[in-house]
Amino acid sequence: MINLVFNEITKLLGKRRLLVVTLIMAMLMAVFTYAQAKEIERTRERLGTEDWRTTLQQQIIDTQNRLGSTRISDEWRQTLQIRIAQQQYYLDNDINPAEPGAPTFLRGFIENSVQLLLPLMVMVIAADLVSSEKSLGTIKLLLTRPVKRWRILLSKYITLILAVSFIIFIFGLLGYLISGLVFGYKGWMAPVISGFVVQGGELDTASTFIIPQWQYLLMAFGLAWFVSIVVGTLSFLLSVLVRSTAAGMGIMLAALISGTILSNMVSSWEAAKYLFMVNLNITSYLTGQSPPIEGMTLGFSVTILTIWAAVALFLSFFVFTRQDVY
Amino acid sequence: MNNNMNKEITLSVQGLRKTIGKKEIIHGIDFELHRGEVFGFLGPNGAGKTTTIRMLVGLIQPTAGTIEICGYDLKKNFTEAMENLGCIVENPELYPYLSGWENLQLFANMLPKIGIERMNEVVELVGLQQRINDKVQTYSLGMRQRLGIAQALLGRPKVLILDEPTNGLDPSGIREMRQFIRFLAEQEGLSVFVSSHLLSEIQLMCDRVAIISKGQVLQVGEVRELLGQQERLLWKLSPLEKGTAILEKHTEVTVTEEGQVITAYVDGHQTGLWIQQLVEAGVMVQEMNRQVPTLEDLFLHITGGETID
Numbered sequence: 001m002i003n004l005v006f007n008e009i010t011k012l013l014g015k016r017r018l019l020v021v022t023l024i025m026a027m028l029m030a031v032f033t034y035a036q037a038k039e040i041e042r043t044r045e046r047l048g049t050e051d052w053r054t055t056l057q058q059q060i061i062d063t064q065n066r067l068g069s070t071r072i073s074d075e076w077r078q079t080l081q082i083r084i085a086q087q088q089y090y091l092d093n094d095i096n097p098a099e100p101g102a103p104t105f106l107r108g109f110i111e112n113s114v115q116l117l118l119p120l121m122v123m124v125i126a127a128d129l130v131s132s133e134k135s136l137g138t139i140k141l142l143l144t145r146p147v148k149r150w151r152i153l154l155s156k157y158i159t160l161i162l163a164v165s166f167i168i169f170i171f172g173l174l175g176y177l178i179s180g181l182v183f184g185y186k187g188w189m190a191p192v193i194s195g196f197v198v199q200g201g202e203l204d205t206a207s208t209f210i211i212p213q214w215q216y217l218l219m220a221f222g223l224a225w226f227v228s229i230v231v232g233t234l235s236f237l238l239s240v241l242v243r244s245t246a247a248g249m250g251i252m253l254a255a256l257i258s259g260t261i262l263s264n265m266v267s268s269w270e271a272a273k274y275l276f277m278v279n280l281n282i283t284s285y286l287t288g289q290s291p292p293i294e295g296m297t298l299g300f301s302v303t304i305l306t307i308w309a310a311v312a313l314f315l316s317f318f319v320f321t322r323q324d325v326y
Numbered sequence: 327m328n329n330n331m332n333k334e335i336t337l338s339v340q341g342l343r344k345t346i347g348k349k350e351i352i353h354g355i356d357f358e359l360h361r362g363e364v365f366g367f368l369g370p371n372g373a374g375k376t377t378t379i380r381m382l383v384g385l386i387q388p389t390a391g392t393i394e395i396c397g398y399d400l401k402k403n404f405t406e407a408m409e410n411l412g413c414i415v416e417n418p419e420l421y422p423y424l425s426g427w428e429n430l431q432l433f434a435n436m437l438p439k440i441g442i443e444r445m446n447e448v449v450e451l452v453g454l455q456q457r458i459n460d461k462v463q464t465y466s467l468g469m470r471q472r473l474g475i476a477q478a479l480l481g482r483p484k485v486l487i488l489d490e491p492t493n494g495l496d497p498s499g500i501r502e503m504r505q506f507i508r509f510l511a512e513q514e515g516l517s518v519f520v521s522s523h524l525l526s527e528i529q530l531m532c533d534r535v536a537i538i539s540k541g542q543v544l545q546v547g548e549v550r551e552l553l554g555q556q557e558r559l560l561w562k563l564s565p566l567e568k569g570t571a572i573l574e575k576h577t578e579v580t581v582t583e584e585g586q587v588i589t590a591y592v593d594g595h596q597t598g599l600w601i602q603q604l605v606e607a608g609v610m611v612q613e614m615n616r617q618v619p620t621l622e623d624l625f626l627h628i629t630g631g632e633t634i635d
Contacts, residue, residue, distance in 0.1 A: 003435040010432065014423045137419030141477065144383045144415070145436040146408035325385040 004147065004155030005162075012125070012159060015132075021121045022170055028117070029109075029178040036105060037182045052096045060087050082290055085203035086196060093193065095210070101187025102180035103213050107220065109175055114224045115281040116260055118171065119231040123252050125163045126235035128245040129156050130320070135244060139325055149321045153240075157313070160236055164228045172221060188214040196288025203288065216286065223282045226302070230276065230309040231256070237312040240320050256280075263292040273300070276308040334361040336410075336517040337382070337485045342391035344377055352377055352541045354391070359485060359517040364507055366532035366549065367521040374541040375521045376416070379489050382519070383413045396484050409438070412483035414491065418474020422463035426454060426473050429462060430480065437481040448476040452506075468499045475506070486510065487519045492527060504531045525624065529553060537628060544628050553619065556627055557591035562613035569609040576600060591616055 012018060044050060047058055063084050067077060090097045098104055130153075133139040142152060176185070190213045197204040231252075238248040259277025272278050273293040282305075284291065285298040337359035344352040352374050359365050369375050380386040382393055384400055384407075393400040398407035420429045430449070434440040449458050452472040462470065471491070478486055491507070492500040508531060510516045522528050528535055529549055536546045545552065563569030566585055573579050573589055576596075580588040591597070597614075604611055619627070 007432045007435050010424070010428065011421060014421060014428070016423075136421070137417065138421060140383075140385060140415045140419065141433070143385055144408065144411070144413050145433065146405045146438070146481070147436050148404060322387070324387060325380065 001151065001155060001158075004151060005158050008129075008155050008159035009162070012163060015128075017125050017128075018163065018166065021124055021167060022174070025121065025167075025171055026174050026178065029174050032109060033105065033179040033182050036108075036179070040100070052098065053091065056087055056091055056097070060084055060091075063087075079290055082198055082203045082288070085205075086288060089196075089203075089205055089208070090193060093210075095191050095193060097193075099187050099190035099213070101183050101190070102176045102185050103187040103217060104190065105179035105183055106172065106175045107192070107213065107217055109179075110171070110217070110220045110224055111283045111287060113171070114220075114227055114283050115263070116256060118167070118224055118228050119256050119280065120253070121167055121171075122164055122228045122232045123235045123249060123256070125167070126160050126232040127239050127248040127252060129160060129236060130239040131242055131245045131248050134325075143325060150317055153317055153320045157233075157236065157316075160232050161229065164232050165225065168221060168225045168228060171224075172217075188212065192216040194219075194286050194288070198288060198290045220283045220286060223286070227280050227282050227305065230305040231280070233309040233312045233316075234276065237316045240316045240323075269293075274304060276305055279304050335359065336361050336396055337519065338392075338394045339382070340392050342378065342381060342393065343389045344381060344386065345389045350389075350541070352381075352388075355538070355541075355543050357536050357543060357546055359519060361484070361517055362511055362515045363533040364511045364518045364520060364531055366528035366535035367519060367538065368523070368525065368528050368535050369521075369538035370523055373538045375523075375538060376489065377541075378538070379413075379415060379487060379519075379521060382487055383411065383415060384408065385415065409481060410484045411487065412478030412481060412485070413487035413489075414471075414474045414478055415487075415489050417467075417493070418470050418477075420462045420470060420473060420477075423461065425461050426458040426465070426476075429473065430458075430477060433477045433480055440480055444480065444482075448479050451479065452476045467494050468496070471495065471499070471503070479510075483516070485517045485519065489521050490523070491520060492522070492524075500527075507531055526618065529618065537624070552624070556619035556624055558617045558619070559589045559591050559597065560613070560615040560617055561587040561589065561611065563587055563604065564610045564612055568607065569604055569611075572604055572607055572609065573600060 043055055047054055049055070063080050066072065067080055067084075072080075087097065098108075130139075133142055143149060145152075191210045192213050193208050193210055194216060195208040197207060234255075235248065235252050238251055239245070242248040242251070255277050259275070259280055262272060262275070262278050263281060270293060273296050278292050279296070279301040281292075282298070282301050285301070291297075335358050339358070340356050342352060342355040343350060355374075355378060357365075367375055367378070377386065381388045382400075384404060387401075393407075395407040396410040398410070400407045420426075421432070424432070427445075427449075430445050434445055449455055452475050454469065454472050454476065457465065457469060462473065465473065471494075475488075478488075488507070492503050495503060504527075507518050507520065511518050511533075520528070520532060532549050534547065535549050535552060537544045537552075561569070561573070562585070566581070566587070570579055570581060570587055573587065577589045577592070582588065597616075601611055601614070
């Protein structure tokens with residue numbers, strides 16, 4: 001089996017997919033670091049101070065002003081109210097929610113990437129693991145070796161898990177190194193408040209706790225890894241089912257994008273919470289944003305995603321070991 | 327041709343059927359391969375050659391029937407059966423972004439106990455030493471075909487299955503391939519299964535042949551035997567009547583509307599005698615051709631009128 005996994009890694013590296021993904025991520029990191037730096041500079045100019053308390057206070061006032069507007073949807077109002085409550089809570093506890101430094105940047109970035117960017121990167125790898133062999137015709141060579149089909153597929157899946165782990169690792173490493181150039185490399189020990197619970201549109205701070213940022217990051221990256229594995233497994237299934245890599249990617253892309261759209265508009269369609277793409281923004285449970293659909297919790301999302309992945313994995317093996325290859 | 331070798335059976339196919347949807351496309355195929363022979367699988371395009379081959383190498387599951395490779399049932403003992411089989415199905419599609427050597431390395435990793443020595447051996451055997459470290463995407467079709475053969479031979483198989491091995495090769499490549507296949511069968515004792523839609527090709531390299539049409543084997547036999555019944559001599563004689571009369575004493579003669587005389591081919595000695603008699607009687611032999619039947623003729627003969635669709 002080690003030999004088979006080694007083969008798959010050789011092919012993956014030969015295709016330079018990991019290199020492309022790494023370069024894309026590095027470029028995005030640089031762009032976002034620059035944008036963030038500009039933003040901070042602008043705030044500083046506007047408020048004329050570097051004290052985070054003043055900045056945070058100003059943000060709360062700004063948000064409250066927006067709430068005053070009548071043309072604001074109930075949902076958005078709720079989100080904003082929760083945000084204010086959270087910021088107030090940070091202020092009351094005298095904790096800076098955005099301690100400058102690379103770790104803080106990383107925290108914000110992973111929270112924003114978990115729903116779309118990381119799944120996309122993973123999809124690029126996973127969607128052609130099997131289908132590229134079909135379109136190249138090499139599947140005929142692969143399946144006429146004295147190796148059972150399930151072992152071949154398993155070696156591909158193990159490779160996928162390794163590749164996903166590598167992507168998450170590189171994401172963290174690049175994010176830290178690149179943003180650190182601008183924001184400095186300190187801030188691992190900065191306190192972060194987690195454990196906010198949103199219930200009935202209200203922020204419940206009863207069960208909050210303060211943890212050092214590195215611990216928080218570890219949790220966030222763990223969840224991001226989990227989401228990436230799930231998305232990878234689903235793309236993997238498509239790759240088994242569909243002969244063309246482009247079609248597989250298209251289907252997955254549509255699902256992922258519809259997920260981000262749905263998350264913002266399905267609060268009244270309750271059954272949508274069983275769709276995998278609505279459950280991808282999993283780190284939002286750590287920061288305490290209101291979930292897309294009332295009643296969704298971290299445990300719920302993890303369960304739903306696990307079920308989707310398990311079914312996809314089963315189907316992949318079921319189909320691959322029986323399929324006639326023409 | 328392989329009478330002096332033992333008739334050890336290396337590949338045995340019995341009652342092979344395949345149904346796709348509701349349509350049965352392979353209607354029960356049986357044949358056997360012996361050690362050290364080149365076995366031709368001849369049929370027009372769409373006769374079911376490729377489907378059959380894909381069943382032989384485990385890419386398609388047969389609906390019914392058994393395939394045994396060196397005594398191992400392909401379905402029950404897939405791994406053991408495949409250890410004795412090397413194949414190229416259609417074109418040898420390899421990983422274009424890897425070098426020839428890296429490609430071989432991948433396949434070696436999937437076989438039990440294949441080391442660098444064996445890899446070097448097969449590279450030398452197919453004569454790819456110069457280019458083995460170049461990327462496969464820079465290879466010509468002939469070189470890919472060689473690399474394909476190298477990977478097929480890597481595991482020291484007893485049975486080699488080649489699907490249209492000369493497809494797309496230039497004349498010298500075709501000739502080389504033919505010699506190589508003969509070498510593998512005669513010197514290395516492999517059973518080589520070669521599919522083709524070209525009768526001339528099968529005739530030049532195979533010992534035995536199975537003729538397949540519409541998902542059925544029509545006939546299995548020695549190539550010479552099969553073709554011998556069908557070879558013809560075409561004559562152009564002047565004067566026609568006199569010449570025809572002489573030939574009619576020896577054999578059955580047909581005269582076409584264009585004035586061509588057709589007789590059966592017996593052997594070179596007989597033919598020589600006929601020509602001598604014709605010349606002695608003052609008949610001018612303007613033209614004389616020995617004609618190998620086309621696949622179509624052969625089909626007409628075997629099926630009794632059924633043509634190739």
